[in-house]
Amino acid sequence: MTNERALLERTAEIAARYLDTLDTRPIRADADYDAMLAAVDRPVPEEGLDPADVIEELARLAEPGLVAMGSGRYYGFVIGGALPSSLAADWLVSAWDQNTGLAQVTPAASALEAVTGRWVLELLGLPAHSSFAFVTGCQMAHVTSLAAARHAQYDRIGYDLPARGLAGAPPLRVVVGGKRHVTLTRALQLLGIGAEQEVVVPVDDQGRMRVELLADILAGDDAPTIVCLQAGEVNTGTFDDLATGIAVAHDVGAWVHVDGAFGLWAATSPGLAHLVAGHADADSWATDAHKWLNVPYDCGIAICAHPLMHAAAMEYAAPYLDVAKAAERDPMGFSPEFSRRARSLPAWAAIRALGRRGVAAMIESSCASARGIAEGLVAIPGCELLNDVVLNQVLVRFEDDARTSAIVAAVQQEGEAWMSPTVWDDRAAIRISVSCWRTDEDDVRRTVAAFARAAVAY
Ligand SMILES: Cc1ncc(COP(=O)(O)O)c(C=O)c1O
Numbered sequence: 001m002t003n004e005r006a007l008l009e010r011t012a013e014i015a016a017r018y019l020d021t022l023d024t025r026p027i028r029a030d031a032d033y034d035a036m037l038a039a040v041d042r043p044v045p046e047e048g049l050d051p052a053d054v055i056e057e058l059a060r061l062a063e064p065g066l067v068a069m070g071s072g073r074y075y076g077f078v079i080g081g082a083l084p085s086s087l088a089a090d091w092l093v094s095a096w097d098q099n100t101g102l103a104q105v106t107p108a109a110s111a112l113e114a115v116t117g118r119w120v121l122e123l124l125g126l127p128a129h130s131s132f133a134f135v136t137g138c139q140m141a142h143v144t145s146l147a148a149a150r151h152a153q154y155d156r157i158g159y160d161l162p163a164r165g166l167a168g169a170p171p172l173r174v175v176v177g178g179k180r181h182v183t184l185t186r187a188l189q190l191l192g193i194g195a196e197q198e199v200v201v202p203v204d205d206q207g208r209m210r211v212e213l214l215a216d217i218l219a220g221d222d223a224p225t226i227v228c229l230q231a232g233e234v235n236t237g238t239f240d241d242l243a244t245g246i247a248v249a250h251d252v253g254a255w256v257h258v259d260g261a262f263g264l265w266a267a268t269s270p271g272l273a274h275l276v277a278g279h280a281d282a283d284s285w286a287t288d289a290h291k292w293l294n295v296p297y298d299c300g301i302a303i304c305a306h307p308l309m310h311a312a313a314m315e316y317a318a319p320y321l322d323v324a325k326a327a328e329r330d331p332m333g334f335s336p337e338f339s340r341r342a343r344s345l346p347a348w349a350a351i352r353a354l355g356r357r358g359v360a361a362m363i364e365s366s367c368a369s370a371r372g373i374a375e376g377l378v379a380i381p382g383c384e385l386l387n388d389v390v391l392n393q394v395l396v397r398f399e400d401d402a403r404t405s406a407i408v409a410a411v412q413q414e415g416e417a418w419m420s421p422t423v424w425d426d427r428a429a430i431r432i433s434v435s436c437w438r439t440d441e442d443d444v445r446r447t448v449a450a451f452a453r454a455a456v457a458y
Helices: 004-023 034-038 051-065 084-095 107-124 138-156 180-190 211-218 242-251 263-268 307-313 345-378 401-414 441-457
Strands: 133-135 173-177 200-203 226-231 255-259 286-287 301-306 393-397 418-424 427-433
Touching: 004 051, 004 345, 034 051, 051 226, 084 345, 107 133, 107 263, 107 301, 107 345, 133 307, 138 226, 138 255, 138 286, 138 301, 138 307, 138 345, 138 418, 173 180, 173 211, 211 226, 226 242, 226 307, 242 255, 263 301, 263 345, 301 307, 345 393, 345 401, 345 441, 401 427, 401 441
Parallel strands: 173 200, 173 226, 226 255, 255 286
Antiparallel strands: 133 301, 286 301, 393 427, 418 427
């Protein structure tokens, strides 16, 4: 019989030891995927193993292939780390193992989720009456919000989408910016809205939708329409002019959805909130807690200003559930998932630990680090800054694609920091996303120094 307590304490020790290495271990993994697969690929074991030995084995096997994503010098994609509070809460979520679908069945988790959602609305400056769902990530938040949008736009023209389905429905027009995130298109496709139904609005040199073109694009067609705006472009961190875009779209009865995977968190800081001006007038928003709120994977948030449309798009019915359905908020009623973990609780813990001021300070600190990195990098001969560093994203390149690629590869390989290669204006570029709560001045200094070393070598 396993001693469960001893197992969990040992697991906590292994986890803490890993976290202790974050400041000193290489950010990249030592072993690549092929090496890892070769090391772990085995047939189904015939016999079991004591759980304590299983955990030791798991930790030993995984170690060479772990990437220090929680380090203050991991700047890849837009990832974020895990605050101590949110990490610890995540452990409790697993220990409690509450299938958080129905309020009466999981009262603690459901009530905490209701409050977490309210806190998020308040922090992000969104309408208090909005509905929300805690989903796996921003992409699924898009799916959820856009399902509500699709439902509402068909409802507007009297077409019963849940009953009649998409086949035979009048076409739905979706207007997007040229630099929309790939997950938006993917979410639309999951909802049966094809790439050719996307009307693409050109963008400016920072990736902002040219909203001055929107009125002409929308004019003279009252088809069901969804306009997707962006708060935080993945390469530059730039924001569409939300106030103008929303007003123009609403003039023709369109639904406005905002992709704010990380950028929406600018609303939490008095000094940055101007970037999202007007955002509260949109109809739905998608964001992540697992990026900039520094909650462990996975936690995205779909938010909708029209709770009835949101709920109608997620409608489910089963007599065996009706007996447990609550008059109050059932998480399942707003989420595309049926069974689901209580993934809002780590977000609750993060906000509880930081408070309103702490959340703002974390966001502002990332932005200050991004500016510090940008300043350091442009001082390196040949380095060109490609974006206005308005948020947490820094976009640079060197004289030509070969040097840019060589330098980012060298920095990654040295292990001091990790950032994503990207493409901007058809040329190789390097994107540095500062999204981890741990990033401090020393990380900024070490990152710039790593680039300087690589620039001398290549
Ligand atoms: C602007 C934007 N939207 C959506 C996403 C997708 O988020 P997720 O990976 O949580 O689905 C990202 C991810 O980086 C993003 O930057």
